[in-house]
Amino acid sequence: MIKVDRVCKRYKEDEYALIDCSLEIDRGEFVFVVGASGSGKSTLLRLLLREERPDSGQVWVAGKELASMPGWKVPFFRRNIGAIFQDFRLLPNKTVFDNVAFALEVIGKSKRHISTQVPQMLELVGLHDKQDRLPDELSGGEQQRVAIARAFINRPLILLADEPTGNLDPENSWSVMGLLERINRTGTTVLMATHDVGIVDSMRRRVIELDHGQIKRDQTRGVYGLGQQTS
Amino acid sequence: MAISLEYVVKETSGNLWRNRLMSLAAILTISVSLALAGASLLLKQGVSTATSQWKGGVQLLIFMQPNATSSQTKAVSNQLNSLPEIKSYFYMDQSRSYQEFKQLMANSPDLLKSVTESQIPPSFRVVLKNPNDAPSVGSLFQQQIGVKDVNFNRGAINTMLHVTSIVQFVIVALAAVLLVSASVLILNVIRVAIFSRRREVAVMKLVGATNWFIRIPFMLEGMVQGLVGAIVAAAAVIGIQSLFEYVVSHFQVTVLSNFLVSSHDVFMTELFVVFMGIIVGTAGSAFAVRRYLEV
Numbered sequence: 001m002i003k004v005d006r007v008c009k010r011y012k013e014d015e016y017a018l019i020d021c022s023l024e025i026d027r028g029e030f031v032f033v034v035g036a037s038g039s040g041k042s043t044l045l046r047l048l049l050r051e052e053r054p055d056s057g058q059v060w061v062a063g064k065e066l067a068s069m070p071g072w073k074v075p076f077f078r079r080n081i082g083a084i085f086q087d088f089r090l091l092p093n094k095t096v097f098d099n100v101a102f103a104l105e106v107i108g109k110s111k112r113h114i115s116t117q118v119p120q121m122l123e124l125v126g127l128h129d130k131q132d133r134l135p136d137e138l139s140g141g142e143q144q145r146v147a148i149a150r151a152f153i154n155r156p157l158i159l160l161a162d163e164p165t166g167n168l169d170p171e172n173s174w175s176v177m178g179l180l181e182r183i184n185r186t187g188t189t190v191l192m193a194t195h196d197v198g199i200v201d202s203m204r205r206r207v208i209e210l211d212h213g214q215i216k217r218d219q220t221r222g223v224y225g226l227g228q229q230t231s
Numbered sequence: 232m233a234i235s236l237e238y239v240v241k242e243t244s245g246n247l248w249r250n251r252l253m254s255l256a257a258i259l260t261i262s263v264s265l266a267l268a269g270a271s272l273l274l275k276q277g278v279s280t281a282t283s284q285w286k287g288g289v290q291l292l293i294f295m296q297p298n299a300t301s302s303q304t305k306a307v308s309n310q311l312n313s314l315p316e317i318k319s320y321f322y323m324d325q326s327r328s329y330q331e332f333k334q335l336m337a338n339s340p341d342l343l344k345s346v347t348e349s350q351i352p353p354s355f356r357v358v359l360k361n362p363n364d365a366p367s368v369g370s371l372f373q374q375q376i377g378v379k380d381v382n383f384n385r386g387a388i389n390t391m392l393h394v395t396s397i398v399q400f401v402i403v404a405l406a407a408v409l410l411v412s413a414s415v416l417i418l419n420v421i422r423v424a425i426f427s428r429r430r431e432v433a434v435m436k437l438v439g440a441t442n443w444f445i446r447i448p449f450m451l452e453g454m455v456q457g458l459v460g461a462i463v464a465a466a467a468v469i470g471i472q473s474l475f476e477y478v479v480s481h482f483q484v485t486v487l488s489n490f491l492v493s494s495h496d497v498f499m500t501e502l503f504v505v506f507m508g509i510i511v512g513t514a515g516s517a518f519a520v521r522r523y524l525e526v
Contacts (some may be wrong), residue, residue: 049437056396071442072441072442075436075440075441075442076439076441077437077439078437078438079438079439083437089430089434091430091431092430102431102434103434103438106438106440106444107440108235108444150438152399154439211254230510
C-alpha cells in the first residue's frame, strides 16, 4: 500500500530531513511513526501526501509513484488519501455538517450524494446531534472527530494522521484513537505520526522510529522507546 | 468532474463582497482609464471624419456646380494641367462624392434623405508643390464658370490634426498608465482574497480539489471587476458622446458638427472598451493566481 524506496529529502544544503529511507507498509496495517521533533516524521507524511517531492528515491502510495507524478494528477490521487492534523484544519465559519460536506463539494459531488453521505459519516464519528454547531463550539476531541469524518468521507485506502492527539487531553485522545482503530478495522491503512508515549505503548502496533532523518527501528507490536523522554 | 455553476457564483460573489472596498477601487480605476481610452478613440474618429477630404496632402478643393457641364469641367482640368505650381490632382466625380457624403453624414439620416446624388458637387482635389501657393492658385478658379467654391484652409486643418494628435497621445498614455495601475490593483485585490481564503484553499488541496476548481472563482473575481469597470466606462463614453451631440445640435455649433461620429464607430468603441476591461481584469487576477496560489 505504501512503499518508500531509498528516499532522500533535504530542505537546505547539507541539512537532510530524510536520508536514504526505505519502508514498506501493507494494506490494512496500523503503523506509528515516532521520533523527536525534526526527526523527519512530518517530512515523511508530506511526501506521502505529495506535498513534497523527494530529492531522490521513489515513493509508492496506493499503486502510484509520487516522485514522477505530474501535478495535475495530484488532486485525483489525494482523493484516495485521508489526512488529519494536530490543528484539525477545520473551517471556522462553516458548521460541522458543512465542513464535512465541503470535502465532497469541492470534488464535484452531487447535492444528493452529499446529503446522504455526510449524516452517515457524522453518525459514525458520533456527532450527528452536533451537525449544526460551529467548530469552536466543540471540544478539541470533537473537532478532531469532525476532521476524521471529513478525511474518511471518500472512504480512502489510507489515512495519514500527523500527531492527531497532540492538542487533546488523554480522554479525548482515547476517543480519537478508538475511532482510528475502527477505521483501521474497515481495512483502511492508518499511518500515525505521534509523540504520545502512552498511546503507542498501550496499543502495541507496528512502530517505526525516525532519528535525524533515518529509520532507527521498525518493530511489529512495538513501544515508543526505551527510557526515552518526550514532551 | 464538472464545476457547478452555483458553487462558482457563490464563491465569486462572496469574495467580491468580502473585499468590496478594494474591488470598488479597482473597478473605478478601470472605469476612468477605459473611459479616457474610449473618448480618445472617438476623438480620433471625429477628427478623421472631419478631415477626410484633406487626406493625402490635399491642400486645395475646387468644388464644381452640381450641374456643371462636361466642357466646364474639362476647362478646369486643362487649366490645372497647365499650371506649374500644381504637383498632382484628382477629380472626385458626383457618384464618388455622394458616397463620401453618405459616410460623413451617416449620423444624420434626415439630411441624407433630403439630398440626392444630383445635388452633390463634384470636386477637384489638388496637391500643390508649395502649400503656400494655395490662396493664389485658388483665386484663379474662384470666378471660373461652373466652379461653385474654392477651399484652401490648409493651415487650420494641419493645426487641428497636429493638436488632436498631441491630445490623443496624452490621453492614450494616461489611459495606459491607469490601465496598468488598474491591473495591479486587481492583482492586489485577488492576492488579498487568496490570503483571506487560505484555510479553505489548504483544505481544498488536501481533499483533492483540482487546480482549476480552486483557481476559477479567483480568476472570475478579477474578470467581473474588469467587466463592471468596463461597463461603467462604456456608459460614460455614451454619456460624453450624447452630451457632445446635444451641444452641437442645441447650440448650433456647426464647426463641431463635422466631428460627429457614426453610431457604428460608437459601437465599435464600446466593444473595445468592454473587451479591454475583461482583458485587464483577467490578466491581473491570472497573475495573482499564478503568483500567490500555489496549487
